[in-house]
Amino acid sequence: MTHNPDRAFRTRAVHAGHGLDPATGAHATPIYATSTFGYGSAERGARLFAGEEQGYFYSRLTNPTVRAFEQKVASLEGLPDAVAFASGMGAVSALCLTLLKPGDEVIFVAPLYGGTTGFLHEVAAKFGVTIHEAPDEAGVEALTGPHTRLIWVETPTNPALGIVDLARIARAARECGALSVADNTFSTPALTRPAEHGIDLVMHSATKYLGGHGDAIGGVVAGPADLLAELRGVGLRHVGASLGPFEAYLFLRGMKTLPLRMHAHCEGAATLAQALDGHPALSALHYPGLRTHPGHAVAARQMSGFGGLLSIDLGSQGAASAFLNHLTLFTQAVSLGDVESLSCHPGSTTHHLLGREALRRQGVTPGLVRLSVGIEDPRDLVDDVLGALDHVRAGQLQPG
Numbered sequence: 001m002t003h004n005p006d007r008a009f010r011t012r013a014v015h016a017g018h019g020l021d022p023a024t025g026a027h028a029t030p031i032y033a034t035s036t037f038g039y040g041s042a043e044r045g046a047r048l049f050a051g052e053e054q055g056y057f058y059s060r061l062t063n064p065t066v067r068a069f070e071q072k073v074a075s076l077e078g079l080p081d082a083v084a085f086a087s088g089m090g091a092v093s094a095l096c097l098t099l100l101k102p103g104d105e106v107i108f109v110a111p112l113y114g115g116t117t118g119f120l121h122e123v124a125a126k127f128g129v130t131i132h133e134a135p136d137e138a139g140v141e142a143l144t145g146p147h148t149r150l151i152w153v154e155t156p157t158n159p160a161l162g163i164v165d166l167a168r169i170a171r172a173a174r175e176c177g178a179l180s181v182a183d184n185t186f187s188t189p190a191l192t193r194p195a196e197h198g199i200d201l202v203m204h205s206a207t208k209y210l211g212g213h214g215d216a217i218g219g220v221v222a223g224p225a226d227l228l229a230e231l232r233g234v235g236l237r238h239v240g241a242s243l244g245p246f247e248a249y250l251f252l253r254g255m256k257t258l259p260l261r262m263h264a265h266c267e268g269a270a271t272l273a274q275a276l277d278g279h280p281a282l283s284a285l286h287y288p289g290l291r292t293h294p295g296h297a298v299a300a301r302q303m304s305g306f307g308g309l310l311s312i313d314l315g316s317q318g319a320a321s322a323f324l325n326h327l328t329l330f331t332q333a334v335s336l337g338d339v340e341s342l343s344c345h346p347g348s349t350t351h352h353l354l355g356r357e358a359l360r361r362q363g364v365t366p367g368l369v370r371l372s373v374g375i376e377d378p379r380d381l382v383d384d385v386l387g388a389l390d391h392v393r394a395g396q397l398q399p400g
């Protein structure tokens with residue numbers, strides 16, 4: 001079944017992109033572990049290369065297992081097509097190298113994922129592209145001009161879970177003739193479909209929630225057919241960060257349960273946020289589901305759940321370390337979106353390269369801890385977090 005917008009989201013999560021294998025009738029999508037595909041005849045080979053016939057001929061460009069993953073993502077995002085990449089950063093770099101030329105300008109709402117910011121400032125800028133950082137939507141509107149080519153946003157943002165108004169960004173892009181790009185990794189199409197708000201291109205680190213089991217690295221971009229044909233023909237063919245069929249198989253398998261997992265992630269994070277709201281050991285709790293969160297109204301409008309991430313501020317790096325070391329269900333590791341809960345201290349790990357000023361602007365305080373809430377029973381997660389906070393407080397109360 002390819003994209004059928006009449007079927008409900010949960011049905012498409014299970015079925016979109018694949019049916020019985022045409023060669024064998026296999027019910028599960030086979031892993032087509034092959035680099036190349038025979039043409040069958042010299043004439044067909046020529047037709048394939050001339051683009052006169054669609055078909056598989058080399059797995060850097062397309063492979064049946066990878067194609068099924070692409071079609072499932074396109075269907076869930078409600079967009080005509082998708083192209084898969086070997087990682088989220090493979091998707092970011094292919095998009096930029098395909099769409100940008102010297103003299104173009106890119107505006108992004110800071111903070112973006114560190115790798116994306118790094119690519120824009122350290123790679124795209126070397127090729128004569130000007131990069132502008134805006135603090136918010138109004139900042140974007142003030143920076144647009146005739147040379148703006150891309151406006152790039154992420155929502156919620158990492159790690160302080162800021163919310164960006166997608167419809168407002170899409171409008172700003174349309175008005176200046178630019179393309180809007182939303183990194184939908186944190187939200188997933190189960191909670192937000194940026195195209196419904198007018199966004200042109202939607203990208204993911206599939207490594208996170210789309211895969212959902214922490215066992216594969218990959219990326220994907222969904223969008224209109226003409227732009228994606230260009231992305232496949234330039235960004236995939238010439239840059240070459242192609243997804244392997246085994247990873248595509250894992251993502252296909254993971255995405256069948258995406259709506260169920262996202263429901264459980266959201267439930268866990270909401271339960272935890274409720275238990276932590278007003279806790280005396282915390283100086284801040286960032287979670288878009290709280291009425292006091294600055295992005296709450298926009299999040300309530302453009303998300304159908306508030307996501308599985310929350311971050312808390314314990315006031316100092318010492319308290320944050322003590323807290324992390326006393327958690328038993330949250331593995332200390334980067335990444336997010338796994339069925340298992342994960343925890344990290346952004347200031348000393350994922351964000352340690354940022355200067356003091358950038359850290360402050362991005363809300364990365366010394367005491368900040370980010371929790372990626374898994375699908376375990378929320379009561380156990382609450383017990384674990386409250387228990388670790390008790391240890392921190394007991395440590396602080398000890399004399400000397």
Ligand SMILES: *Cc1c(COP(=O)(O)O)cnc(C)c1O
Pocket residue numbers: 087088089090113115116154158183185186204205206207208217218219
């Ligand atoms: C992880 C991540 C990326 C990069 O993806 P990789 O698969 O690690 O290359 C990009 N954007 C966001 C929001 C991410 O969380």
